[in-house]
Amino acid sequence: MTLQGYREDDRDLLTGSWLAGELLGLPVPDRPPLAEPATVPPPSGDDDELCVLPGVAFVRYTGLDWVHRRARVEIGLREGHEDAASMLAGLAVDHGLRDLRLHRLYGWITPAVSPAARLLTEAGFRREVSVPDGFWLAGKLVEREIWALTHDE
Amino acid sequence: MTTAITAPAELPRWSSRVPRGQDREQLLDLFTEPDFYFRTERPRFLPEREIDEILGDGARLLLADGQLAGLYAFDAEGSPHGCHFSLNLRLRASAPLPWWISAYHELDRAIRWQREVVRLSMHFAEFDARGLRAARAMGLTEEGTLAGVAVHDGRRHGRVFFSRTWRPAS
Numbered sequence: 001m002t003l004q005g006y007r008e009d010d011r012d013l014l015t016g017s018w019l020a021g022e023l024l025g026l027p028v029p030d031r032p033p034l035a036e037p038a039t040v041p042p043p044s045g046d047d048d049e050l051c052v053l054p055g056v057a058f059v060r061y062t063g064l065d066w067v068h069r070r071a072r073v074e075i076g077l078r079e080g081h082e083d084a085a086s087m088l089a090g091l092a093v094d095h096g097l098r099d100l101r102l103h104r105l106y107g108w109i110t111p112a113v114s115p116a117a118r119l120l121t122e123a124g125f126r127r128e129v130s131v132p133d134g135f136w137l138a139g140k141l142v143e144r145e146i147w148a149l150t151h152d153e
Numbered sequence: 154m155t156t157a158i159t160a161p162a163e164l165p166r167w168s169s170r171v172p173r174g175q176d177r178e179q180l181l182d183l184f185t186e187p188d189f190y191f192r193t194e195r196p197r198f199l200p201e202r203e204i205d206e207i208l209g210d211g212a213r214l215l216l217a218d219g220q221l222a223g224l225y226a227f228d229a230e231g232s233p234h235g236c237h238f239s240l241n242l243r244l245r246a247s248a249p250l251p252w253w254i255s256a257y258h259e260l261d262r263a264i265r266w267q268r269e270v271v272r273l274s275m276h277f278a279e280f281d282a283r284g285l286r287a288a289r290a291m292g293l294t295e296e297g298t299l300a301g302v303a304v305h306d307g308r309r310h311g312r313v314f315f316s317r318t319w320r321p322a323s
Contacts (some may be wrong), residue, residue, distance in 0.1 A: 139265055
């Protein structure tokens with residue numbers, strides 16, 4: 001499977017039950033049913049690149065810096081497609097490094113609810129920073145982490 | 154088209170979403186109910202354009218077992234760091250009181266899951282019997298009445314304020 005360019009028919013993929021801004025956004029257990037879903041905007045300029053795996057997930061490279069060759073990555077998977085998370089992480093890395101020729105990919109992980117650490121490690125990411133009390137979740141401030149991958153030429 | 158709500162004894166599974174074009178007929182139908190006081194005190198007299206304005210500013214459909222049961226909207230009050238929000242919640246006339254209570258508690262849980270809330274307030278006009286009954290059943294603190302701010306049926310009425318507050322995180 002390969003990522004594809006975004007089309008208007010893919011719009012439903014841009015809203016879901018992952019945490020906003022999460023590097024590998026999976027549906028959150030025990031999320032209140034009326035909690036506002038996370039959403040990302042359709043691509044609108046040179047600062048972001050949005051790809052999709054139709055019906056399954058989006059991969060967004062935002063804050064693209066073409067000088068320093070870096071981008072923050074967000075992936076959002078639709079409910080029922082959690083099994084594709086590992087593949088998506090690999091596709092996101094491959095597209096970012098090979099097609100976009102980026103040197104550094106990074107993003108947010110929320111350890112309290114994210115099972116993504118192992119998947120991201122397998123995809124080549126490593127934990128760089130812990131940000132204590134960095135995110136409001138489930139009635140309290142929780143730790144968030146920055147995970148990153150740098151490309152060795 | 155009116156969607157009948159026929160199972161008052163059990164609490165429904167709640168969900169919500171942004172209004173879409175396909176919802177238009179059902180949405181307009183809500184405002185034919187004489188006491189559908191969602192961001193208005195004169196629902197039956199609103200032109201379609203004003204209904205669009207009401208729905209366009211953060212309103213969400215409230216679905217009970219997938220069927221439209223009402224509308225809600227959270228609005229920030231005052232400066233953003235104050236963590237003060239107001240909730241407009243309206244269920245259609247056929248919804249029983251336990252649904253109001255259940256919907257309120259799910260909305261309370263939802264907004265406080267995602268952000269810090271120090272104060273969540275609601276208000277209902279003095280002539281809004283269903284709204285007042287629901288607010289008092291939800292266990293909110295009744296704070297008082299702002300007199301004479303609404304006109305209904307040829308008379309001026311007040312608006313009754315309710316709230317819950319939580320200790321700030323910092």
